[in-house]
Amino acid sequence: MTAVPERDGVGTSRQAAPAAGANGSRPQAPASGQTKPGTHREATLYRALAGAGAGDGRTLAQLREAAARAFARLEIPVWRRSGFWTTNVQSLDLDALVHGQAPASGTVPEVVARTVPERARAGRIVQSAGAVVHAELDAELRDRGVILCSLEDAFREHRQLAEPWYSKRLTIDRNKLEAANAAFWSGGAFLYVPPELAIEDPFEIVYAIEEPGVAQYGRSLVLGGQCSEFRVHEYDLAEDFSGQALHAGAFELYLQDGARCRLAQLQDWGAGEVFDLSTRLVDVGRDAYCHWLPALLGGHLVRQHLELAVSEPGGEMAFRGLFFTEGSEHLDAFAVDLHETGPSGGDVHWRGAATGESRASFEGLIQIDPGAQQTHTYLQIHAMMLSPRARVDAIPSVLVSADDVSASHGGTVGELDEAAIFYMQSRGLDRPSAVRVIVEGFFEPLIAELADEPLAQVVRAKIARKLASARADIETYATSR
Amino acid sequence: MADLEIRDLHVRTEEHEILRGVDLEISRGEIHALMGPNGSGKSTLANTLLGHPAYEITQGSITFKGEDITAAEPHERAKAGLFLAFQYPVAIPGVSVANFLRMAINAKREQPIGVKEFRSQLEHAVELLDVDRAFTSRHLNDGFSGGEKKRAEILQMAMLQPEVAVLDETDSGLDIDALRTVAEGVQRLHDEQGLGVLIITHYQRILHYVKAHFVHVMLDGRIVLEGGVELVERLEREGYDQIRQEYGAREARSVTAGDGGA
Numbered sequence: 001m002t003a004v005p006e007r008d009g010v011g012t013s014r015q016a017a018p019a020a021g022a023n024g025s026r027p028q029a030p031a032s033g034q035t036k037p038g039t040h041r042e043a044t045l046y047r048a049l050a051g052a053g054a055g056d057g058r059t060l061a062q063l064r065e066a067a068a069r070a071f072a073r074l075e076i077p078v079w080r081r082s083g084f085w086t087t088n089v090q091s092l093d094l095d096a097l098v099h100g101q102a103p104a105s106g107t108v109p110e111v112v113a114r115t116v117p118e119r120a121r122a123g124r125i126v127q128s129a130g131a132v133v134h135a136e137l138d139a140e141l142r143d144r145g146v147i148l149c150s151l152e153d154a155f156r157e158h159r160q161l162a163e164p165w166y167s168k169r170l171t172i173d174r175n176k177l178e179a180a181n182a183a184f185w186s187g188g189a190f191l192y193v194p195p196e197l198a199i200e201d202p203f204e205i206v207y208a209i210e211e212p213g214v215a216q217y218g219r220s221l222v223l224g225g226q227c228s229e230f231r232v233h234e235y236d237l238a239e240d241f242s243g244q245a246l247h248a249g250a251f252e253l254y255l256q257d258g259a260r261c262r263l264a265q266l267q268d269w270g271a272g273e274v275f276d277l278s279t280r281l282v283d284v285g286r287d288a289y290c291h292w293l294p295a296l297l298g299g300h301l302v303r304q305h306l307e308l309a310v311s312e313p314g315g316e317m318a319f320r321g322l323f324f325t326e327g328s329e330h331l332d333a334f335a336v337d338l339h340e341t342g343p344s345g346g347d348v349h350w351r352g353a354a355t356g357e358s359r360a361s362f363e364g365l366i367q368i369d370p371g372a373q374q375t376h377t378y379l380q381i382h383a384m385m386l387s388p389r390a391r392v393d394a395i396p397s398v399l400v401s402a403d404d405v406s407a408s409h410g411g412t413v414g415e416l417d418e419a420a421i422f423y424m425q426s427r428g429l430d431r432p433s434a435v436r437v438i439v440e441g442f443f444e445p446l447i448a449e450l451a452d453e454p455l456a457q458v459v460r461a462k463i464a465r466k467l468a469s470a471r472a473d474i475e476t477y478a479t480s481r
Numbered sequence: 482m483a484d485l486e487i488r489d490l491h492v493r494t495e496e497h498e499i500l501r502g503v504d505l506e507i508s509r510g511e512i513h514a515l516m517g518p519n520g521s522g523k524s525t526l527a528n529t530l531l532g533h534p535a536y537e538i539t540q541g542s543i544t545f546k547g548e549d550i551t552a553a554e555p556h557e558r559a560k561a562g563l564f565l566a567f568q569y570p571v572a573i574p575g576v577s578v579a580n581f582l583r584m585a586i587n588a589k590r591e592q593p594i595g596v597k598e599f600r601s602q603l604e605h606a607v608e609l610l611d612v613d614r615a616f617t618s619r620h621l622n623d624g625f626s627g628g629e630k631k632r633a634e635i636l637q638m639a640m641l642q643p644e645v646a647v648l649d650e651t652d653s654g655l656d657i658d659a660l661r662t663v664a665e666g667v668q669r670l671h672d673e674q675g676l677g678v679l680i681i682t683h684y685q686r687i688l689h690y691v692k693a694h695f696v697h698v699m700l701d702g703r704i705v706l707e708g709g710v711e712l713v714e715r716l717e718r719e720g721y722d723q724i725r726q727e728y729g730a731r732e733a734r735s736v737t738a739g740d741g742g743a
Contacts, residue, residue: 418534423571425555426531426564427581427637428588437584441575441620 045081046334048367049281049307053252054182055167060155063167067182070173077175077277079303079332085361085393087303087332089177092275097215097246100186102131109133109208111237111270116206117454122230123148124204127187129214144197151188151219162190165223169281169309170252177248177277185219185250191232195225195256202231202264202452212243212272220251224259224288231262233455240271249278255288257312263292264450268462269299271327279305284344286312293320293450296331297462307336310344310375321350322446322459325358325390326466334363337379339372342402346377351446353383353439354390355470361393366409370401379409384442386416387473416474435474436467483508484546484677485530485563485645491540492522492529499525501702502541509644509677514688514713516681517699518721523681524568526699527649531555531565545645560589564643566634568650573621578633579603581621582640589641606639609669611662627654635666645677646670652687664690685713700728 054063079087109128123137125148132150147158154162172182189205207218222232255261269276276299284290292308308319325331337346354360364379383392396409416438424434443463450456483506492500499522507513517523529536532555542551550558587593607614610632622630631651638646652660668691670676680691696713698706705728
């Protein structure tokens with residue numbers, strides 16, 4: 001594990017001393033002096049969006065046009081962190097992929113039926129390849145003003161509601177694939193929950209890829225009205241095909257005053273060569289709350305920009321996440337805990353494991369903007385290496401521009417605990433079972449926080465399957481030490 | 482033939498030979514105490530009996546119920562009916578005591594244990610060890626106090642119903658009330674289920690509550706003295722040094738005799 005505790009010389013911001021915590025992280029010294037141009041090497045690779053998006057009053061058509069120009073101009077991206085990390089998308093043959101088309105079947109994909117649990121739900125929208133193939137909404141909720149439809153339909157039927165929020169905080173031209181999404185998205189999901197409405201069952205937003213050769217530009221916009229309370233479960237799923245496919249997604253969720261949302265995302269793109277380059281942003285308004293838990297469980301090359309922004313006083317958030325990479329997968333997750341104003345609270349807790357020859361990088365950034373006084377936040381990342389050839393980098397960083405705040409981070413990286421394995425064996429569990437108990441136990445604190453048993457069971461089952469397929473690998477690792 | 486037979490057991494770690502020829506027999510329904518100073522090899526014996534991978538058996542054998550288990554995997558020994566209450570129980574974060582017990586019980590069975598049967602067994606064990614029912618919802622040994630860990634060990638023993646159990650310094654770190662509860666629990670499992678027990682301890686205290694039938698004294702990787710409970714009193718009076726002197730003298734004599742015979 002590489003731990004790079006601070007970034008230096010970024011703009012005028014400075015490091016504030018984090019609260020002395022029980023987490024074992026050392027307080028950081030203020031960044032000193034200027035960094036000479038040309039020699040500046042940032043350990044951290046990404047920056048928060050932290051500001052206005054592209055939606056500045058332009059119409060959808062204008063935004064699409066601007067994005068298309070950016071798309072034409074930009075190259076397929078390569079991201080390099082000095083010395084030890086590269087996310088390179090250049091093996092993606094974008095020209096060979098088709099976007100905007102409905103799938104051949106036109107029905108709910110098999111992989112969705114197989115994976116998403118049958119359970120009570122408030123509504124569901126399913127997109128396969130470039131088109132929405134299924135949309136349903138509880139009739140009573142519809143009568144009470146809830147809207148769940150494709151984003152295309154939202155722009156046809158609810159333009160006045162959707163347009164002011166569309167791309168409000170998402171940019172359209174930071175890289176070629178972001179531009180592609182903003183220019184070419186089709187289908188998409190729009191969810192509006194009116195003020196004061198509390199809904200227990202989840203809304204499901206599903207993106208599926210059934211065949212190779214697809215470029216899926218998914219676009220979701222979710223609005224939580226004042227004091228609304230609801231759950232959103234996003235599923236990103238693909239069949240185990242061979243060949244390339246792309247999901248370039250953009251997701252934005254705006255929580256208005258007092259709204260509360262539990263947002264979970266389950267991603268498993270299967271064994272195909274699926275690239276996923278997505279940006280997700282959650283904006284937490286005044287006294288609002290969001291519990292967000294992405295479970296990143298598979299994809300050939302996955303790069304996720306996940307930003308949770310508290311934009312109004314009193315906002316609180318819990319940012320959870322888990323990942324499990326296997327085989328030769330490459331995961332690059334950037335999670336931002338952004339505080340634009342205070343008082344506000346944040347709590348970031350991620351856990352990840354890696355088997356095979358997979359690579360995972362988690363970069364977690366706490367950013368506290370000027371004036372965001374009385375912000376209290378903490379970031380922790382725990383990683384478990386299950387193979388000698390796997391690698392996990394965990395890079396927490398703190399960027400603080402206010403003085404009356406506490407921000408700190410901690411983390412651990414571990415391997416399998418042989419003492420714990422022997423302990424369990426002595427109770428009758430065989431070695432693979434003992435390993436499974438350890439890894440499941442490692443993830444369980446986060447899985448339990450889903451507070452949703454059907455979804456938790458899906459996550460547990462996926463982790464168990466990954467462990468079973470990595471069994472030989474894990475054995476070799478254990479006996480080699 | 483005893484249920485558990487240890488014959489001429491020699492064990493080493495990467496650095497040292499620790500056990501230098503241990504012979505011991507334990508059957509169901511018998512309570513044995515194994516005493517000895519720090520570093521004499523008691524915990525090595527306990528861990529070796531369950532197949533700890535850090536200990537290498539270089540000579541001798543372990544037989545359990547007629548089967549040679551010298552090279553068996555730890556979980557096979559457990560399934561056969563051996564149990565080790567650890568001196569330092571390991572935390573298993575994310576797994577509740579109850580869930581772990583269910584897994585361990587099911588590992589021994591063809592069919593998973595029924596909900597009702599499990600619950601009634603658990604209630605019985607909880608009462609035996611005088612712990613709160615909520616205790617079984619906590620993650621196993623995670624954040625447990627020393628006393629809670631030791632109770633959790635015996636709770637597991639009560640649930641798993643082994644035939645022969647090794648208690649590796651279960652008494653250390655327990656206050657007198659906890660010691661009494663734990664010891665009485667062990668005694669009851671012996672009385673009710675016919676459990677065979679090997680109690681490893683430095684101290685006599687626990688033997689006031691658990692009635693040992695046999696006492697063995699280990700020094701430098703060998704059992705050098707065996708007897709009944711009267712041995713405990715002698716140890717209390719004389720300490721290990723006296724025995725070490727006698728034993729050292731005896732060993733010296735036997736070496737001399739050997740030389741003489743050559």
